[in-house]
Amino acid sequence: MLIAAFQVPAALAVVSALFTAALAQRLEPQINTWNSTFELTAEHIAAAGLTPGLAQSINVAVRFEQTNWATGSVLADPFYTSLPGNASNAPAGSLLKLEAYTDVSTYTIAPALALSRFVYQSRTFNGTLVPVSAYILWPYLPRGGASQAPVVVWGHGTSGIYAECAPSHVRNLWNQFTAPYTLALAGYAVVAPDYAGLGVPFYPNGDLIVHPYGLSPAHGNDLLYAAQAAKAAFPSRLTRDFVVMGHSQGGGAAWAAAEQQVKLKLPGYLGTIALAPTTDGLGLARTVGLVGVASIQVANAIISVFPNVSFSDILTPLGLASNQLLEQVQGCNSAYNALALPLLFSGAVLSQPEFEDGYYINRWQNISLTGGKDFQGPLLVLHGTADGSIPESFTSDAVEATCKRYPRNQLHYVRAQNVGHTSILYATQQLWMDWLDDRFGLGHSSAEARSEDSSHASSQTAARKRCTVSAVGTDTPRPLSQYQSELSYYLMLSQDIYTIA
Structure with a gap:
């Protein structure tokens, strides 16, 4: 899907509240199970204009991702x-x-x-x-x-x-x-x-x-x-x-x-x-008003297909800084969501308005359908x-x-x-x-x-x-409202006998 793994319901305000609660509950460092000590540098934070809270959320998200590497970094494998x-x-x-x-x-x-x-x-x-x-x-x-x-x-x-x-x-x-x-x-x-x-x-x-x-x-x-x-x-x-x-x-x-x-x-x-x-995917992003956030993900891909397009054609300075930050830290879904959702709810402009309905993005939509x-x-x-x-x-x-x-x-x-x-x-x-x-x-x-x-x-x-x-x-055996809606767990490597269910 084009907008990573987070949900896109009709009321973004509801998601904003849920996201804030999720950050408070889930993005707390768990040193006893995480083996990553990743930390954004001062240069990272300054270049992307991150608040201390947003920087900490990204730190936690990247640590979570790196802890779940089975073979270390692919760049060293x-x-x-x-x-x-x-x-x-x-x-x-x-x-x-x-x-x-x-x-x-x-x-x-x-x-x-x-x-x-x-x-x-x-x-x-x-x-x-x-x-x-x-x-x-x-x-x-x-x-x-x-x-x-x-x-x-x-x-x-x-x-x-x-x-x-x-x-x-x-x-x-x-x-x-x-x-x-x-x-x-x-x-x-x-x-x-x-x-x-x-x-x-x-x-x-x-x-x-x-x-x-x-x-x-x-x-x-x-x-x-x-x-x-x-x-x-x-x-x-x-x-x-x-x-x-x-x-x-x-x-x-x-x-x-x-x-x-x-x-x-x-x-x-x-x-x-x-x-x-x-x-x-692009039609979806347009329908829910998320072209800017999506552009962070697809900018690299669009340029790989249309090499005469530049990053500055697609992204605003803030969008470009966000894209560069994620690339520098190799941030995946967790890091992307930790960065993109606060930007979305703050009303940040990440993509160039003239690009959002321009020639190349429409060509991209046609070839990706x-x-x-x-x-x-x-x-x-x-x-x-x-x-x-x-x-x-x-x-x-x-x-x-x-x-x-x-x-x-x-x-x-x-x-x-x-x-x-x-x-x-x-x-x-x-x-x-x-x-x-x-x-x-x-x-x-x-x-x-x-x-x-x-x-x-x-x-x-x-x-x-x-x-x-x-x-x-x-005709389900139980009312539809009684069924678990989505995943509410993740798998982690068990190294202590007391953690085995």
């Missing part, structure tokens, strides 16, 4: 910084380097799971070859009982825009039980790219790799090529067949992968699951009606536009009543798990699913079934 000689010219989808056995003792992955990391070749939106890091989360027992584990390529939600924001070096792999752990515990091998610019920091020639945040077609390339490279790394342990799945930013990436697959036609592709996807385009199905889309980060109406509009233009493509849209942005993964877990089983031929209804793809089915019947919409949550 040869796995990310040392590339092989063929990294400049190996074809997209090539395996560049492999860490077959990753030490999981510093991660907080679930029991009975194992981890590998690898670097592979992908392509940017402009077609440039780019090295990308990824992890594979291994099941103990492959689903279906075969020696090869079926592959789900996972597209993560917004973690940040800098190299240190790579899920592969975060203790809980960023999304923990929302999907990766759940999938692997169910017997699927989870192949999870960090996305270009997250993890591997530099091209082979030493140039910085910019994360093209919000540019879903580029993220879609990363997902598809990761499947190829993972299979090359473990040909006897992973299936060639794979499903692409993602949430939020990763949901848009997964949908875009289905669109990219129309021309790439990579072998083994079985379909896509997109949950709470970003379909029009997902939906309304041809795609290779089947495509399962799920979204909660109580999503405060990406309103369900954006996905509904994208589905409607897609089905109108491509009514014979296989797309099923599920609206989950009173379900939020992250909780969509939990509320609909049975649905997407059954869908995965069907695609891999492991489920009870796999024969029925395959019959819909059969050439023997009448075209009229197939057309009626191609684009469908349904709803869940209309």
